[in-house]
Each structure stands twice: as structure tokens, then as C-alpha cells.
Amino acid sequence: MDILKLENVSQEFFLPRKFSDIVTNKPARSIRAVQAMNLAIHENEILGIAGESGCGKSTTCLIAAGLLSPTNGAVVHRGQPLAAMDEATKKTFRRSVQIIFQDPYESLNPRFQIGDAVAEGPRAMQLWPEEVIQEKVRSILNAVGLDPDRFMKRFPHELSGGERQRVGIATALVLEPDIVFADEPLSMLDVSIRADILALIKSLAAERKFSCVYVSHDLSILGNVADRIMIMYLGQAVEIGSAREVLTNPKHPYTKALISAVPIPDPTVERGIPKIVGDLSMPVNTHQGCQFAPRCPYAKEACWQSFKPLSDAHAQHQSSCLRESEPDVVGEVVDADRG
Amino acid sequence: MQTFGSRMRNGWSTLHRQYKIMTSNTYGLIGFWVVAFFFAVALFAPLLAPYPVWEMQYDAETGQLAMLQAPSLQFPLGTTHLGYDLMSQMIMATRTTVMIGLISGFISIMIGANIGLIAGYYGGLIDEFLMRCTDILYGMPFLPFVIILISLFGRKIEFVILAIALIVWRTSARVIRAQTISIKQRQFVTAARARGCSHLRIIYRHILPNVLPLLLLYTSFNIAWSIVTEASASFLGFGDGDTISWGGMLYELWLSGKTRVAWWWFLPPAACIVALVTSLVFISRAYEEYANPRLRETR
Amino acid sequence: MLLDVRNLGVKYRMDGQHIHAVNRLSFQLEENEIFGVVGESGCGKSSLIKALLRLVARNGSVEADSVNFQGQELLQMPMEEFRKNILWQKIALVPQSAMNSLNPVYKVGPQIVEAICAHVPMPDHQARDRVHELFESVGLQRDLFDSYPHQFSGGMRQRAMIAMALALDPKLIIMDEPTTGLDVLVQDKILKTLRRIKDETKCSMMIISHDIAIMSEIATRIGVMYGGSFVEIAPTMDLFKDPSHPYTMGLTNAFPSIRELGKELISIPGSPPVMVREENKCWFEPRCPFAADGCRQSFPAPTMTGANHVVSCLRSEERERLSQLAKEKATWTS
Numbered sequence: 020m021d022i023l024k025l026e027n028v029s030q031e032f033f034l035p036r037k038f039s040d041i042v043t044n045k046p047a048r049s050i051r052a053v054q055a056m057n058l059a060i061h062e063n064e065i066l067g068i069a070g071e072s073g074c075g076k077s078t079t080c081l082i083a084a085g086l087l088s089p090t091n092g093a094v095v096h097r098g099q100p101l102a103a104m105d106e107a108t109k110k111t112f113r114r115s116v117q118i119i120f121q122d123p124y125e126s127l128n129p130r131f132q133i134g135d136a137v138a139e140g141p142r143a144m145q146l147w148p149e150e151v152i153q154e155k156v157r158s159i160l161n162a163v164g165l166d167p168d169r170f171m172k173r174f175p176h177e178l179s180g181g182e183r184q185r186v187g188i189a190t191a192l193v194l195e196p197d198i199v200f201a202d203e204p205l206s207m208l209d210v211s212i213r214a215d216i217l218a219l220i221k222s223l224a225a226e227r228k229f230s231c232v233y234v235s236h237d238l239s240i241l242g243n244v245a246d247r248i249m250i251m252y253l254g255q256a257v258e259i260g261s262a263r264e265v266l267t268n269p270k271h272p273y274t275k276a277l278i279s280a281v282p283i284p285d286p287t288v289e290r291g292i293p294k295i296v297g298d299l300s301m302p303v304n305t306h307q308g309c310q311f312a313p314r315c316p317y318a319k320e321a322c323w324q325s326f327k328p329l330s331d332a333h334a335q336h337q338s339s340c341l342r343e344s345e346p347d348v349v350g351e352v353v354d355a356d357r358g
Numbered sequence: 359m360q361t362f363g364s365r366m367r368n369g370w371s372t373l374h375r376q377y378k379i380m381t382s383n384t385y386g387l388i389g390f391w392v393v394a395f396f397f398a399v400a401l402f403a404p405l406l407a408p409y410p411v412w413e414m415q416y417d418a419e420t421g422q423l424a425m426l427q428a429p430s431l432q433f434p435l436g437t438t439h440l441g442y443d444l445m446s447q448m449i450m451a452t453r454t455t456v457m458i459g460l461i462s463g464f465i466s467i468m469i470g471a472n473i474g475l476i477a478g479y480y481g482g483l484i485d486e487f488l489m490r491c492t493d494i495l496y497g498m499p500f501l502p503f504v505i506i507l508i509s510l511f512g513r514k515i516e517f518v519i520l521a522i523a524l525i526v527w528r529t530s531a532r533v534i535r536a537q538t539i540s541i542k543q544r545q546f547v548t549a550a551r552a553r554g555c556s557h558l559r560i561i562y563r564h565i566l567p568n569v570l571p572l573l574l575l576y577t578s579f580n581i582a583w584s585i586v587t588e589a590s591a592s593f594l595g596f597g598d599g600d601t602i603s604w605g606g607m608l609y610e611l612w613l614s615g616k617t618r619v620a621w622w623w624f625l626p627p628a629a630c631i632v633a634l635v636t637s638l639v640f641i642s643r644a645y646e647e648y649a650n651p652r653l654r655e656t657r
Numbered sequence: 658m659l660l661d662v663r664n665l666g667v668k669y670r671m672d673g674q675h676i677h678a679v680n681r682l683s684f685q686l687e688e689n690e691i692f693g694v695v696g697e698s699g700c701g702k703s704s705l706i707k708a709l710l711r712l713v714a715r716n717g718s719v720e721a722d723s724v725n726f727q728g729q730e731l732l733q734m735p736m737e738e739f740r741k742n743i744l745w746q747k748i749a750l751v752p753q754s755a756m757n758s759l760n761p762v763y764k765v766g767p768q769i770v771e772a773i774c775a776h777v778p779m780p781d782h783q784a785r786d787r788v789h790e791l792f793e794s795v796g797l798q799r800d801l802f803d804s805y806p807h808q809f810s811g812g813m814r815q816r817a818m819i820a821m822a823l824a825l826d827p828k829l830i831i832m833d834e835p836t837t838g839l840d841v842l843v844q845d846k847i848l849k850t851l852r853r854i855k856d857e858t859k860c861s862m863m864i865i866s867h868d869i870a871i872m873s874e875i876a877t878r879i880g881v882m883y884g885g886s887f888v889e890i891a892p893t894m895d896l897f898k899d900p901s902h903p904y905t906m907g908l909t910n911a912f913p914s915i916r917e918l919g920k921e922l923i924s925i926p927g928s929p930p931v932m933v934r935e936e937n938k939c940w941f942e943p944r945c946p947f948a949a950d951g952c953r954q955s956f957p958a959p960t961m962t963g964a965n966h967v968v969s970c971l972r973s974e975e976r977e978r979l980s981q982l983a984k985e986k987a988t989w990t991s
Contacts, residue, residue: 071840086551118552125545130567140553179928190553209697210867214911214922236840239913243922263918280845282870284912286893293845
């Protein structure tokens with residue numbers, strides 16, 4: 020059963036109209052942060068969402084977590100659409116969908132002691148009596164590798180980046196969620212401590228049986244941690260499939276370009292040359308078709324006209340490229356050590 | 359649960375922290391002790407005043423009405439043209455001034471802080487409405503407003519306090535709103551929403567503690583402004599008729615026509631107004647350093 | 658040899674204590690090479706840059722046996738002369754988050770022109786031509802000269818800053834985290850641009866980054882910095898094939914690779930030090946799985962372990978065996 024589904028979700032941010040536009044009655048310009056997204060998150064999986072900045076992955080996260088209302092489409096939690104939920108169900112939803120944030124320095128209230136920060140969720144939602152909350156707080160702090168006696172009374176500024184991120188994880192997990200969205204949780208940490216936090220997330224997900232949606236621009240990390248990967252470009256989901264499939268056998272020209280641009284920590288290996296044209300464009304009221312068309316070396320007329328969103332068929336390797344099976348596109352397979 | 363004893367200890371340590379902040383630089387230190395001095399005088403006023411305020415005094419030597427006497431041993435600050443002892447007046451007036459200052463200051467910061475927090479957090483129509491109210495009040499000329507209020511309801515101390523509070527809250531509302539908007543964007547507020555906190559909980563439990571340094575700064579300012587405002591109103595004759603305040607003393611002086619002669623009557627109230635207001639501003643300065651941008655620990 | 662640094666130290670006075678940000682650091686830079694400095698937060702790389710450019714804050718002091726640039730002692734030079742002849746002319750800097758260094762209310766081209774003219778007396782039109790030339794060499798379109806910074810993307814702004822650094826044809830360009838915060842496709846472009854510039858102008862580059870993957874691509878030699886000094890310096894290929902310092906071994910374990918999807922990532926336990934006193938010991942010792950008693954007693958002196966390969970480790974002789982052990986997770990968790 021899918022824990023969470025996004026059905027045809029779109030998010031448009033409208034820009035204020037210029038005076039000349041108001042006078043000439045032109046419609047407001049908009050940024051399509053997310054476009055016609057179909058996504059299903061399974062039980063017990065780690066789904067990676069990858070893409071560059073401005074691709075809409077963080078917006079997708081916020082919409083799926085119910086913190087932002089989409090302009091179109093529905094978010095469905097265990098069969099129930101979010102929009103139709105009553106107060107009690109909403110509360111259950113809020114509890115079962117949690118987020119781990121990117122910046123360990125910013126995601127903790129500087130005025131709260133660690134113990135209070137972790138207890139805040141259960142207290143706000145009045146889940147348990149205070150003694151039970153205290154116990155759960157201690158147990159989750161232990162689970163993330165922080166000794167409760169040493170850390171509960173401290174303030175965020177007394178902790179290192181890695182410790183703060185562990186607290187962030189604890190605040191999300193204390194509520195015992197089904198799904199945890201992790202928005203680039205490692206990018207602000209030193210490299211030598213990332214591996215531990217990544218391993219922590221992986222082991223907690225397996226142990227406590229929650230699904231994790233890991234949002235990142237770093238394909239190397241996703242290759243290491245994710246079961247499935249979805250690639251986004253300027254609001255459109257362009258490819259989805261198992262991590263191994265997507266990274267060793269990409270179907271979409273953008274994915275191919277991305278993969279060949281990722282540096283490899285091994286001087287003996289030559290990566291490919293990304294086949295891509297021009298700089299990132301602003302996603303303002305562009306054409307109706309595939310957003311990658313302006314930069315795609317294989318774009319044809321049809322690509323500019325229409326966009327084929329990914330359907331939510333499960334666990335299959337799909338891409339939104341209209342030309343994906345044509346010979347000149349397929350031929351450019353990234354040469355990779357299938358490691 | 360927190361025991362009463364631990365709450366007391368928490369309260370004390372908070373006060374102690376405030377003391378440390380206020381006295382963190384020289385200005386704040388001077389300011390704090392001057393304000394403490396005036397506060398003590400205000401508190402113990404009836405015990406300190408040597409003579410009743412509105413009782414005409416007689417010179418011990420000559421036995422005559424002690425009119426317009428310069429400072430002497432018997433009357434350390436001299437007397438008014440009607441023989442009232444100025445020292446007693448000053449002491450009792452200190453109580454009035456400090457009390458009005460504190461009450462108006464606190465009422466105004468309560469109004470200003472809440473309006474700022476709510477307008478800043480909710481945005482949209484609520485923000486528009488509240489800010490337009492603020493703008494209208496900005497346009498309101500203070501004195502005519504006070505005159506109307508007093509004329510309608512009489513020269514009572516409650517109206518003076520009310521009038522002052524209604525004017526002084528404006529700037530603190532704007533500033534606190536601005537800071538609320540900036541704090542609202544920070545990730546820990548999104549995190550709090552994700553953890554299920556209601557809007558009110560976020561405003562008062564998550565945002566307010568982070569706005570607190572600025573709020574305390576403006577409390578100090580508001581008290582200072584209230585005192586100046588009260589002194590101005592009283593000086594123009596719109597103060598409370600029964601209780602004496604520093605501004606009121608200057609008003610009496612002006613009425614008597616002896617301004618150019620009785621320097622001992624003029625100097626103490628004027629100097630004290632300046633001293634108290636300046637000291638409050640010094641304390642605000644100390645808070646400003648603390649609030650602005652709060653030193654984050656090095657990463 | 659372009660730059661020869663011997664025994665550089667930078668210390669700051671804070672709250673009555675001395676913090677050594679850089680401590681007994683030595684390295685050499687040749688002409689026409691790209692030298693990568695790899696290090697995490699707190700290793701002292703920012704202080705190293707500031708020391709070389711004499712931009713250290715007032716509560717800090719710099720001392721060294723020698724900082725020799727093309728035969729001149731940089732630290733002995735009078736500040737005026739340094740500012741006029743060396744800074745930007747011979748040694749240029751592209752600072753971290755340089756993209757935010759442009760003044761938002763002026764157009765980009767004129768900003769660079771103004772900076773050039775302020776430094777070197779040059780007629781305006783000559784400076785403009787120079788800037789157009791620079792834009793071309795960093796891959797920016799000509800018409801961007803008259804655009805404002807907000808009209809540039811992050812990658813374009815970074816390239817504008819590189820153009821500014823190149824303006825006076827320096828022999829050495831120091832770049833602090835040049836691609837951090839940029840997307841991977843933009844990063845790819847910038848790395849290509851840097852390589853091309855080096856080939857065209859034959860300058861040397863010192864690139865500071867925490868990302869060992871981009872170093873392996875672009876640097877000819879890499880220096881690994883920890884606790885204020887270089888723990889290992891070697892040609893890129895040698896560093897990866899034959900890592901000789903436990904920290905280097907640990908670092909290579911910690912980087913995921915898109916070619917090795919199943920690789921087990923291993924963290925180095927603990928966190929980087931905040932140095933307080935100048936002590937004679939190895940600063941990596943608390944986190945090192947191979948620490949011996951001698952590591953706490955003396956500062957490990959740099960030793961040559963191969964052509965151009967320098968390591969500061971008391972147990973460098975055992976490096977082959979240790980590097981095999983370092984590949985296993987159990988070594989680091991015990």
C-alpha cells in the first residue's frame with residue numbers, strides 16, 4: 020500500500036503584475052515550481068529526489084508534508100485525500116509525516132533546551148502525559164547517539180553541527196512517523212562525519228519501519244542510500260526508477276547529463292562530458308512542453324509542445340522523454356563501472 | 359512538572375540575567391543605578407518626604423510663611439511661592455512620575471508587542487488592518503487627543519495613563535512586527551509547524567522568546583517616552599489635578615510667574631526628567647547591543 | 658618555484674587565550690600547476706589564505722621562517738608595496754561565496770573596470786577592452802557587461818569574480834571553495850573554465866575545497882590540511898593510490914562515489930579540533946585509529962615518502978599495512 024501519493028500536483032507562484040501589464044490586461048506571470056507531479060511513496064523504502072536548485076524538490080517536500088497547499092492536484096495519505104480530512108485525521112497526518120531539515124544551525128530554536136526541543140512535538144499535539152514524553156525523549160536521544168543526561172539541558176549553540184543534526188532527527192522521530200522527509204540533511208555537515216549520520220538515518224528507517232524521502236542534489240549520496248530515485252528539472256519529474264537502474268542506465272537526457280557531471284573521487288576514472296546547452300533558465304511562464312527542451316541536444320518540435328508526466332505506476336523505470344527509445348538518444352549510454 | 363521552588367529559582371535567574379545584560383556596558387550600568395535610585399525613592403516616598411506636600415510651611419527662624427525661599431537647611435530644595443516644601447514635592451512627584459511611566463510603559467509594550475507579533479505572523483488582511491490602525495494613530499496629534507480625552511472625562515490620572523499608552527505603543531508595534539516577519543521565515547518555525555504546533559503556540563512559545571531582547575529594549579524606551587509625554591502634558595496643564603508630578607511642578611512654577619527668579623524650583627524637576635529618561639535610554643542601549651544581531655557561537 | 662612557505666603560523670588572541678589557526682605549515686608551489694588544499698571546517702584554510710594575502714585581522718599575528726614569492730619575502734615587505742605590487746597584481750583571490758561580493762546597485766562590467774583603474778593607471782577604454790577580453794575567457798557573453806548582478810545566475814557571478822581575479826594577469830590565483838553552493842552542471846562548466854584559463858595564461862592556482870572529488874579532477878597536487886598544518890602533500894594520483902596519513906585514509910573512505918553504489922561509507926569518529934595552545938603533539942591523534950604513545954609527545958615532522966610525497970606521521974613507514982586496515986569499518990569504530 021502506498022503511504023503517500025501525490026496526484027497530479029502542481030504549484031504555481033504568481034508574480035505581482037507590472038503596472039503596464041495591469042493596464043494592458045495581461046495575465047500575471049507565474050513560476051511553475053511543481054508541474055503535474057505523480058508520485059507514490061511505498062512502505063519501508065528510501066526514495067531519493069534529485070535535481071539542481073530551482074527544480075522544485077523542496078517545494079514538493081513541503082506539499083507532500085502538508086505544509087503548503089498545492090495550486091492543483093491532491094495529496095493522499097493512506098487512501099485519504101489531505102484536503103478532505105477532518106481535524107482529528109489531520110492531526111494524525113501531521114504526526115505521521117515529518118521533516119528533517121537541512122540546516123542544523125537554523126532548524127533548532129536557539130532559546131529552547133534540547134530536551135524541550137525534542138519534547139515540543141508531543142507536547143504541542145498532546146500525545147502523551149508528561150512522564151511518558153520525558154521517557155520517549157530520553158529513548159530517542161539514545162537512539163540517535165546522544166546521551167540524554169549530557170544533552171537534555173544544553174542549548175543548540177553549545178552543540179556541534181553533527182550533534183545538532185542528530186537532535187533534528189530526534190525531534191522528527193519522537194513522534195513515531197510513517198514517513199520522514201529529509202531535505203539535504205548532510206549538506207551542511209563536514210564530510211568526515213556525514214557517513215555516520217547517513218548510516219543513522221538508514222538504520223533507524225529499517226528499525227522503526229518508516230519510509231524516507233531523501234531530497235538532495237548530490238547523486239553520489241543518493242546512489243549510496245536510496246532504493247528508488249526520482250530526478251526533477253524545473254518543476255517536472257523527468258525520470259524515476261530504482262537507484263541502480265537510474266544511475267547506471269539513465270533514460271532521460273537530463274539525467275545522463277547530470278550523471279556525467281558528477282565528479283568522482285578517483286583520479287584514474289574519467290567521467291563523461293555532460294551533453295547540455297546553455298545556463299539554467301528561469302522557470303517563468305515558459306512553454307508548455309518539456310522544460311528541459313531549451314537545453315536538450317535532442318529536442319524536437321514535439322518536445323516544446325507537450326510534456327508527458329510520469330504516471331504513478333510502481334517501481335518501474337520511467338522517464339518523461341518523448342524520444343527516449345530513439346536510437347540517437349539511447350546510444351549515449353554513460354560508461355560506468357557497474358560497481 | 360516544575361515545583362514552586364524551581365520556578366522561584368528560574369525567576370531569580372532570569373532577573374539576574376537581565377541585570378547582567380543591562381549592566382554589560384558602562385552606559386547600562388549608570389542607567390541601571392540611576393533608575394534604581396529613582397525607583398527606590400518612588401517606593402519609599404511617603405517615608406522620605408519631610409513635610410506634607412500641600413501644607414504651607416513656616417520658617418523656623420522668622421516664624422513667617424516660608425515663601426519662595428532658596429534652599430536651606432530647613433528646606434533643602436527651597437519652597438514655592440505659597441510656602442510648600444519643594445523637597446517633599448519632588449519626592450512625592452517622583453512616585454507619581456515613576457508610576458505613570460511604568461504603567462503606561464508596560465501597557466504600551468503589551469499592546470505594541472501583541473499587535474506586532476500578530477500582524478507580523480499572520481500577514482495578509484490582519485496585518486493590513488492592524489498596520490493601518492497604527493498609521494492612523496501615527497497621524498493623531500498627541501496633545502489635541504489628550505485635550506479631548508481630558509475635556510470629555512476630566513483630569514484624572516487614569517486618563518492620563520490611558521492617553522499616553524495609546525500613543526506610545528506605535529513604534530514598538532512596527533519594530534516587533536518587522537522582527538516577527540524575519541523570525542517567521544527561519545527554519546525552526548517551519549520545523550515547529552511540522553511538529554504540529556498551532557499558530558498561537560508558535561507565536562508565543564517559539565517566536566516571542568526570540569523577540570524578547572528587542573521587546574525589552576522597547577519596554578525601556580516606552581517607559582522613557584511615557585515619562586516625557588506625561589511631563590509635557592502636565593506642564594501644559596493637562597495632568598492629573600490632585601497628584602503632583604515633575605511636569606506638574608513645572609506647570610505650577612510657570613503659573614506662579616516666578617520662573618526667572620526661583621531657580622531652585624525649576625532645576626530639580628527638569629534635571630530629574632532628563633536624568634531618568636536618559637538613564638532609561640542607556641538601559642535600552644545595553645539591550646540593543648544584546649539584541650542586535652545576537653552573537654551566535656562560532657561554528 | 659613560485660611560492661615557498663616554511664613554518665607558517667597564524668595565531669589569534671581571543672578572550673585572553675591564543676588560538677593557533679595555522680601551525681608549522683610548509684609547502685611549495687610551482688609555476689603552472691593547480692595545487693588543491695583539502696580540509697574541513699576548523700583546519701585553518703581561511704587563515705592560511707589571509708596570511709598569504711596579509712589580510713589577517715588585528716587580533717591575529719602571522720609569523721614564518723619564510724614566505725618567499727618569486728624571490729621576495731612577502732611578510733617582510735612594507736604593506737604599501739605589498740598592496741601595490743603583489744595583491745591582485747601577482748596574487749589574486751576569489752573568495753568564498755564570491756558571488757555575493759558584487760555591489761548590487763552597479764552594473765557588473767563597470768564595477769570591474771573601476772576596480773582595475775583604481776589599481777593601475779589605465780585609460781578607461783583600455784580597461785573596458787580588458788574586461789571584455791576577460792568575460793570571453795571565462796565564458797560570459799559580451800552583453801552581460803551592462804547587466805546587474807541580480808541578472809546573473811550564481812554560476813555566472815562566480816565566473817565574473819574569476820574574471821576580476823584575472824584582470825591584472827596574476828601569477829597565482831587563490832580560490833576559496835570556488836564551486837560550493839553551485840549546482841553540479843554549473844560546477845562542471847566552472848572547472849572546465851579554470852582548466853582552460855590555466856592552459857592559456859600559464860598561471861598557477863591554489864584551490865581550497867572540502868570536496869576531494871573535484872580535487873581529484875582538477876588538481877595536479879593535493880595538500881591535505883588538518884589542525885592548522887598539512888598532514889600530507891602529494892601528486893593527485895599518488896595521494897589516492899598511496900594515502901600515507903590516517904586522516905587521508907579516513908577521508909577517502911567518507912566520500913560516496915556514483916560509480917560505487919554499494920560502497921560502505923565510514924566516518925572518522927570525533928570532530929575537528931579547536932586549537933588553543935601550541936603543543937608538541939599530533940592533532941589528529943584523538944581521532945586516529947593508529948595512534949601510538951609517541952603521537953602525544955611530539956609534533957610529527959614532515960618526511961618524504963616518495964617523489965614529491967610528504968607526510969607528517971610517526972608511523973608513515975607502516976603506511977601500506979595501515980592503509981589496508983583503514984579500509985575496514987572495524988578499524989574506525991573500535
